[in-house]
Amino acid sequence: MDLPIANYQARRQSLQSNLPEGFVAILRAGELCTRNSDCDFEFRPNSHFFYLTGYAEPGAYVLINKTQSILFNLPKDPEKEQWDGFRHGVEGAIENFAFDQAFALDDMDEQIIGLLDGSQSVWFDFSDDVLQQQIVNWQQSLAKKVRQGAQAPAQFNQLAGLLGEMRLIKDAEEVALMEKAAQISVKAHQQAMQTVTPGMKEYELEAELNYCFMKSGSRTPAYNNIVATGSNACTLHYIENNAEIKDGDLILIDAGCELGFYASDITRTFPANGKFSEPQAALYNLVLKAQKEAIDTVVVGAKYTDFHDVAVRVLSQGLIELGLLEGELESVIEDKSYRDFYMHNTGHWIGMxxxxxxxxxxxxxSRPLKPGMVVTVEPGLYVSKDNMKVDEKWRGIGIRIEDDVLVSDEGPVILTHGLARGVDEIEALMAKG
Ligand SMILES: [Mn+2]
Known part of the structure; x- marks a missing residue:
């Protein structure tokens, strides 16, 4: 499900043409992380590293300078591979991943120190403390050899900014992959809506999601699944997922699969018994109105914050009309009293x-939106079960509706299309379950 190797190669070439003479960029895939004893967590390579290499083995490093890209990886070792699985090895890195050179990790220190000699600037992700320390060590080893004619680079530059800008704009193949991931997640949400019955545990619904992801070609969720019944939905990052689903609860599911290292991110909120109560429907319809108007604002040239501002305005107006907030619209927005019910932003970039x-x-x-950017649009309302300032009927209701939206010259494109959103649509889908 990964992209063609030529795409990763083209990204490295783009980096080479965007960075100054004498640059050296260094990235790493990351190491296996112990869960306990000799069991590791499932490995996922660093996104910047994978974006430039297409290479997913743990422990690997890549060095890119003006003229070449060099991979450092685990060498072939039949005995180790018998236990821990296949390795591409040094030859395989060159043959299958189009690197100019490759070396075994054991040779990395010596090679990198040699490659840094005479270079001007080292570019890496400043958030990676381990790599930062290694780079300082390599630079220092070289600096000790100045009297023998070595020339150590004197500049350190943040690579993450440039890679962030590259990754922010998705090309057609990335968008196609993201839409594929999105559509698997759509199916998983449909499955969850059609399977739920009061009395189930939240994690039983989570099982439906994971089953659907994996049966559809995705190896993993893109983030921890949130399955929150009743007032658990008011905890924004609720991941315990072990409560019993009660008749009359709304269930909020925020879950999306990862495919080819690209994420999807969907939230739907639906009634456990298949039928929204009146207060649930009133708040739901308000969030839906906010989401629709916000999505309409995800257009080329709009500011990134515009769709959030639209959502805040719609939600605030509705909260006043339903009697949850008092005062004039402008003052509710100004003094942020809407934040009692809506305390997060309306979206974020989404990609790898x-x-x-x-x-x-x-x-x-706030930057203007450009074609190829992908955002989530996810307004919500969360009425604490302990909020004594509002009528009892609203308490404990948590709702969020989230879709993934591509910015394009033809207007907003919903990659998570096809999933029920309206009250009637959801009830009809659940009735078929
Ligand atoms: Mn999200």
Whole structure:
């Protein structure tokens, strides 16, 4: 499900043409992480690293300079591979991944120190402390050899900013992959809606999601599944998923699969017994109105913050009309009293990471949307069960509706299309279950 190797090669070439003479960029896939004893967590390579290499083995490093890209990886070792699985090895890295050179990890220190000699600047992700320390060590080893004629690079530059900008704009193949991931997640949400019955545990619905993801070609969710029944939905990152689903509850599911290292991210909220109560439907319809108007604002040239502002305006107006907030619309927005019910932003970039890279502001200003950007649009309302300021009928209701939206010259494109959103649509889908 990965992209063609030529795509990763083209990204490295793009980096080579965008960075100055004498640059050296270094990235790493990351190491296996112990769960306990000799059992590891499932490995997923660092997204920046994978974006430039297409290479998913743990422990690997890549060095890119003006003229070549060099991979450092685990060498072939039949005995180790018998236990831990296939390795591409040094030859395989060159043959199958189009690197100019490759070396075994054991040779990395010596090779990198040699490659840094005479270079001007080293580019890496400053958030990676381990890599940062290694780079300082390599640079220092070289600096000790100046009297023998070595020339150590004197500049360190943040690579993450440039890669963030590259990854922010998705090409057609990336969009196609993201739409595929989105459509698997659509199926999983449909399955969950059609399977639920009061009395189930939240994790039983989570099982439906994971089953559907994996049966459809995805190896893993893109983030921890949220299956929150009743007032659990008011905990924004609820992942315990072990409560019993009660008749009359709304269930909020925020879940999306990862496919080819690209994420999808969907939230739906639906009634456990298949029928929204009147107060549930009133708040639901308000969130839906906010989502629809926000999505209409995801257009080329709009500011990134515009769709959030639209959602806040619609939600605030509705909260006043339903009697949950008092006062004039402008003052509710101004004094942020809507935040008692809506305390998060309306979306985020999405790509290889569910909360994807790329700056939200340029020169302290919210940036304009461009074709190829993908955002989530996810307004919600959360009425604490302990909120004594509102009528009892609203308490404990948590609702969010989230879709993934591509910015395009033809207007907003919902990649998560086809999933029931309206009250009638959801009830009809659940009745068929
Ligand atoms: Mn999201």
């Amino acid at each position: 990471d569910v909360h994807d890279v790329g700056a939200y502001k340029i020169d302290a200003e």
